[in-house]
Amino acid sequence: MKYNRILLKLSGEALAGSQGSGVCNEVLNQICDEVKNLHKMGVEVAIVIGGGNIHRGVAGATKGMDRTTSDHMGMLATVINSLAIQDCLERKEVKTRVMTAIEMAEIAEPYIRRRAVRHLEKKRVIIFAAGTGNPYFTTDTAAALRANEIDADVIMKATKVDGIYDKDPVVHKDAVKFEELKYIDVLNKGIKVMDSAAISLCMDNEIEIIVFNMFEKGNIQKVVIGDHVGTVVKK
Ligand SMILES: Nc1ncnc2c1ncn2[C@@H]1O[C@H](COP(=O)(O)OP(=O)(O)OP(=O)(O)O)[C@@H](O)[C@H]1O
Numbered sequence: 001m002k003y004n005r006i007l008l009k010l011s012g013e014a015l016a017g018s019q020g021s022g023v024c025n026e027v028l029n030q031i032c033d034e035v036k037n038l039h040k041m042g043v044e045v046a047i048v049i050g051g052g053n054i055h056r057g058v059a060g061a062t063k064g065m066d067r068t069t070s071d072h073m074g075m076l077a078t079v080i081n082s083l084a085i086q087d088c089l090e091r092k093e094v095k096t097r098v099m100t101a102i103e104m105a106e107i108a109e110p111y112i113r114r115r116a117v118r119h120l121e122k123k124r125v126i127i128f129a130a131g132t133g134n135p136y137f138t139t140d141t142a143a144a145l146r147a148n149e150i151d152a153d154v155i156m157k158a159t160k161v162d163g164i165y166d167k168d169p170v171v172h173k174d175a176v177k178f179e180e181l182k183y184i185d186v187l188n189k190g191i192k193v194m195d196s197a198a199i200s201l202c203m204d205n206e207i208e209i210i211v212f213n214m215f216e217k218g219n220i221q222k223v224v225i226g227d228h229v230g231t232v233v234k235k
């Protein structure tokens with residue numbers, strides 16, 4: 001196994017599947033089956049999920065909402081997605097803990113780093129919810145922050161595209177895919193697959209990022225055993 005402790009960043013938007021918003025049961029089940037496989041292999045798994053299938057702060061602000069309020073809604077959206085993943089994993093008999101960056105102790109544990117690491121050591125899958133707890137950030141930055149804090153070996157960004165391209169492949173059909181990129185190149189080229197705060201945090205602490213397609217069965221496992229999938233971002 002190449003990686004023993006991973007931070008899996010799941011796209012909220014992709015969780016909607018073809019229905020466009022909300023949580024698609026089929027996608028949820030597929031992802032959770034793959035997480036269960038990793039868990040069986042003994043990999044320590046921490047998950048951060050976005051909220052793009054429910055609410056994005058910027059979208060609300062564009063329509064005139066107060067940005068901070070809109071970001072609070074976005075962070076709550078990530079809690080909804082995290083609970084959906086927890087529920088699905090537990091139905092598959094995988095022990096989990098949701099830890100929130102904003103206290104809501106009736107629903108989930110507050111995030112405490114030492115407890116998070118202990119959960120991982122006890123082979124519980126942890127799901128970090130509510131982003132960083134601060135507005136004006138994204139769950140990519142939350143993933144980078146938590147990956148650093150728990151000393152993860154890698155950030156695996158599972159998304160709807162199969163890697164990083166020279167321009168957004170969803171918009172440009174002639175986009176060209178990179179197999180490997182340096183952090184600094186992602187920043188200099190202004191590539192929008194992840195926000196620059198997240199990339200900078202990973203660059204400073206040399207945590208590798210792998211961007212890959214979450215809809216291709218087996219991809220998550222392939223990344224963990226060291227097969228080349230998607231695009232690798234490193235030093
Ligand atoms: N150069 C690029 N290469 C690859 N993807 C790109 C690029 N530029 C923009 N993108 C877009 O980045 C997105 C990244 O996917 P993802 O769904 O994880 O975004 P996200 O904002 O983190 O999602 P969510 O907020 O729902 O969690 C893809 O939808 C892709 O279209």
Ligand SMILES: O=c1ccn([C@@H]2O[C@H](COP(=O)(O)O)[C@@H](O)[C@H]2O)c(=O)[nH]1
Nearest residue numbers: 050051057071074075131132137138139
């Ligand atoms: O640290 C954070 C993380 C997220 N938000 C808000 O949540 C939404 C959803 O997250 P995505 O990463 O876009 O999926 C985001 O748009 C922000 O509004 C936040 O404020 N702080």
